[in-house]
Amino acid sequence: MVGLGRMGGNMAQRLLRGGHTVVAFDQSAAALAANVSEGAAGADSVADLVGRLAPPRAVWLMLPAGEVTEASMEELGGLLAPDDAIIDGGNANYKETLRRGKTLAERGIHLLDAGTSGGIWGLTEGYSLMVGGDPDVFRRLEPIFQALAPGPDRGYCRVGPTGAGHFTKMVHNGVEYGLMQAYAEGFELLQAKQDDFDLDLLAIGKTWQYGSVVRSWLLDMAVRALEEDGDLESLASYVEDSGEGRWTVNESVELAVPTPVITAALYQRFRSRQEQPFSGRMLAALRNQFGGHAVRNIEP
Known part of the structure; x- marks a missing residue:
């Protein structure tokens, strides 16, 4: 069972079609409803999502880089227990991932950064996944990556420790x-x-x-x-x-x-x-100044 906190609908559908049990949460009611219609269990909040998962939990985040990822990491850090894992599939800066991984590790929580490529075609073609994190945790969660990848034996790998996934992406x-x-x-x-x-x-x-x-x-x-x-x-x-x-x-x-x-x-x-652009206008002005070259003036 995997929890998908604010995760892309196509990825949730691919996991469901791969036979995984999915609990989903999204701030968008329409997006959440779409996941539920595909067979996911809908959660009312991040806390509700975490509560529905059996330990050791795995929560996948698919969010834009920046404040929303930071806030979600902090929220999950207060809800999860030692040996639980967060998979960050968004395009976070790897330096931020290193910092977040260290903070979560102090609480015994694992952070795997899964650089994800595939865009809107991932549902049909599969996703290319570049994963950073602890090798034992990666192996534990490998069935998730296999379900999302183009095949169970291709299109994904552990590229190194936490931070390496986002760096590679x-x-x-x-x-x-x-x-x-x-x-x-x-x-x-x-x-x-x-x-x-x-x-x-x-x-x-x-x-x-x-x-x-x-x-x-x-x-x-x-x-x-x-x-x-x-x-x-x-x-x-x-x-x-x-x-x-x-x-x-x-x-x-x-x-x-x-x-x-x-x-x-x-x-x-x-x-x-x-x-x-100003540089282009300066270039035209310089040619006119030193050589009397013709310029084109902008009509008022």
């Missing part, structure tokens, strides 16, 4: 930034020559899906996007970042490990959110 997301940026730039280059060569971007993407060294799940999703909107005219060139890319770049600075591709991809996301 941080690097994973940094790599993801770079891959996505490379695809975006490649398709833009193709699009720029579309008229000269009558290029069919969708056909090219579908060709790359088979036999090409650049085939990947991300490419599959690029093809799907082009199928839905060939010119992507319905989308604005505005890209947020979840925070893990920033942490990856910061870590690369602290460790003096160069990550130029990941860093450039992060900076490109910053640029996508700027209209008429």
Whole structure:
């Protein structure tokens, strides 16, 4: 039996389909109702959830990084007993995880950080799980990870002690930034020559899906996007970042490990959110000042 405190509905469904007994709680009544409709037992609160579990308990949290995770950890720390475990599947900063793990360990409570990748496709495809924590506790809870992973023998592993799971997921997301940026730039280059060569971007993407060294799940999703909107005219060139890319770049600075591709991809996301960036206007002004080069003025 596993308790899912404020956990993603798709993950709860996958556990239920794997034969696990699940107790669920979510602040959203609709989300909780959806889990209950799939077969989970609904709890009225975190305290109620903990009370419904038999020791040693396992509570999985799936929350945004920051205050809500901190508050939930503190609440669970006061409710759980020695040898119970919290599994943090959110994208927490690994340094925060190290601190939380130490605090919980003083109470005899285990913290496993499960870096989780799979997004909205995890229900059907399974989740990639990078788990940090005590090896004995990991083995005890391994059936949970096996039910969530793409298969019982693949797609998950214990990567190291507490903190290692979130660190690995941080690097994973940094790599993801770079891959996505490379695809975006490649398709833009193709699009720029579309008229000269009558290029069919969708056909090219579908060709790359088979036999090409650049085939990947991300490419599959690029093809799907082009199928839905060939010119992507319905989308604005505005890209947020979840925070893990920033942490990856910061870590690369602290460790003096160069990550130029990941860093450039992060900076490109910053640029996508700027209209008429000051640096571009300064560049235009400098060319005009030293060489009299023409500038384009913004109409009042």
